[in-house]
Amino acid sequence: MDFQLSEENTAIQQAVRAFAKNEIQPVIKEYELNQKFPYSILRKMGEQGYFGTCFPESVGGTELGFMNLAIICEEISKAHPALGYAFNMQAMTCPFTILNWGTSEQVNRYVPDLITAKKIGMFALTEAGGGSDAAGAMKTTAEKVGDDYVINGSKVFITFANEADYGVLFAKTDPKAGHRGISAFIIETDRPGFMAQPIEMSSLGYMTRSCEVFFEDYRIPKENLLGKEGQGFKIAMNALDYGRLTVPARLIGIAQGCLEESIAYANQRELKGQPIGNYQMIQHLIADMTVEIEAARMLLYKSAYLKDKGDTATRESSHSKYFASLTATKASRAAYEIFGGYALTDEYPIMKYMNYANMLHMGEGAPNVQRILIAEDALGIKDANRHRIPRKFALASDF
Ligand SMILES: Cc1cc2nc3c(=O)[nH]c(=O)nc-3n(C[C@H](O)[C@H](O)[C@H](O)COP(=O)(O)OP(=O)(O)OC[C@H]3O[C@@H](n4cnc5c(N)ncnc54)[C@H](O)[C@@H]3O)c2cc1C
Structure with a gap:
């Protein structure tokens, strides 16, 4: 076991x-104030190869692996948590799912432009009936008509949908077959029948948006089916295994940002003639943040290490996502305590970190659901339905 980052990891960091x-x-303040999608920043990140670390050179990837992806994603999310979304849409859940499940034609057509951010991606699974029960709540249908699929229905909370060119979509090709009736598709948003309506979420700002998405007799050719009919749920589970690498990396970037800001503030802010960092209760907050962030990072690196060895690391990704979300929400709360009222001002990023920590706490596997999954796994309970585990979080290998 080696707990040191390699020279390559450190140079990339x-x-x-x-x-x-x-x-x-x-430049980021300007994007925030003007509520402008940070396309040019994403393009520069794409040109640097930040999204392509897990992709072969044949499709424009850098083959630097999951550990380097985790390191890059943490640093960018610390710089601004809204930019962290891009690691799901331009690296993992959208293009990596196409790489894993697509035909070579699909991979060559969509992946190179997504990982360089020439085209914007999205991942459309969640519906209004409940994100934690993706299969049970899914009402969107895809009906085979001649050589096309005709899609009708809606999705909710779909990040980047108002900017996206391509996406991975899940819909029921056999509505009576439960999760086995779900199929995955690659969609192009410039076809008629697609509409994205941004959701008002002022807590996250309006630089990047999550949307309600509507499909009304939206047609795609049968060549856009991803994998086989009925394989969609397995594809979604597998995609989330990889999303649970970048989501904890994003959470750790947020937590680390809270810690660095808190240290700087505690050393500089004086009360009763001395820096507040001299007071023990402030020191306790800094100590807990320091250790918990390090522990969360170790869980992330373990999951990245296993993924680099070819393992999907379902269990470790779940442990990492769960603990990172506890760590980041707690760190942002601690930063708030340390900053006092100044945390609420736009001069400091504390509320931004807090809001994104809370958002990511819930996304890609809400905390209660992660707890259930981890406990069922620890107890060796195989029949997830018997114990009312939302099927979204069962292992992909169960299907
Ligand atoms: C900003 C944002 C961006 C997002 N981006 C995307 C995206 O790009 N694509 C996409 O597909 N989705 C996206 N999502 C959706 C996200 O994945 C869901 O919000 C998440 O899965 C939780 O679903 P829900 O919000 O419907 O909560 P629910 O599923 O309604 O859960 C509510 C609460 O019930 C708890 N709960 C659920 N089941 C159980 C149980 N069995 N026992 C005890 N407690 C339980 C949960 O832990 C949670 O606390 C996004 C969400 C947000 C907020």
Whole structure:
């Protein structure tokens, strides 16, 4: 076992920190204030190869692996948590799912432009009936008509949908067959019948948006089926195994940002003639944050390490996502305590970190659901339905 980052990991981490300082920090406020999608930043990240670390060179990837992806994603999310979304849409849940399940024609057609952010991606699974019960709540249908599929229905909370060119969509080809009736598709948003309506979420700002998405007699050719009919749920589970690498990395970037801001503030803010960092209760907060972030990062690195060895690391990704979400929500609360009222001002990123920590706490496997999954796994309970586990979080290998 080696607990040191390699020279390559460290060099990449330093390079991304420099990128964040030079290419993100000077311009990001303008995007926020103007509520502008940060397309040019994403393009630069794409050109740097940040999204392509887990993709073969034949499709424009850098083959640097999951550990480097986790390191890059943490640094960018610390710079601004909204940019972290891009690691799901441009690296994992959208293009990596196409890489894993697509034909070579599909991979060559969609992946190179997604991982360079020439095209924007999305992942459309959640419906209004409940994100934790993706299969049970799914009402969107895909009906085979001649050589096409005709899609009708709606999705909710779909990030980047108002900017996306391509996406991975899940819909029922056999509505009576439960989760076995779900299929996955690659969609192109410029076809008639697709509409994305941004959801008002002022807590997250409006630089990047999540949307309600509507499909009304939306047609795609049968060549856009991803995998086989009925394989959609397995594809979704597998995609989430990989999304649970970048989501914890994003949470750890947020937690680390809270810690660094808190240390700087605690050393500088004076009360009763001395820096508040001299007070023990402030020190306790800093100590807990330091250790918990390190522990969360170790769980993330374990899951990245296993993925680099070819394992989907379902269990470890779940442990990592769960603990990172507890760590980031707690760190943002601690930062709030340390900053006092100044946490609420736009001068500091504390509320932004807190809101994104809370959002990611719920996304890609809500905490109660992660707890159930981890406990069932620990107890060796195989029949997830018997214990009312939402099927979204059963192992992909169960299907
Ligand atoms: C900003 C944002 C962006 C998102 N982006 C995307 C995206 O791009 N694509 C996409 O497909 N989805 C996306 N989502 C959806 C996200 O994955 C869901 O919000 C998440 O799965 C939770 O679903 P829900 O919000 O419907 O909560 P629910 O499923 O309604 O859960 C509500 C609460 O019940 C708890 N709960 C659920 N089941 C149980 C149980 N059996 N026992 C005890 N407690 C339980 C949960 O832990 C949670 O606390 C996004 C969400 C947000 C907020």
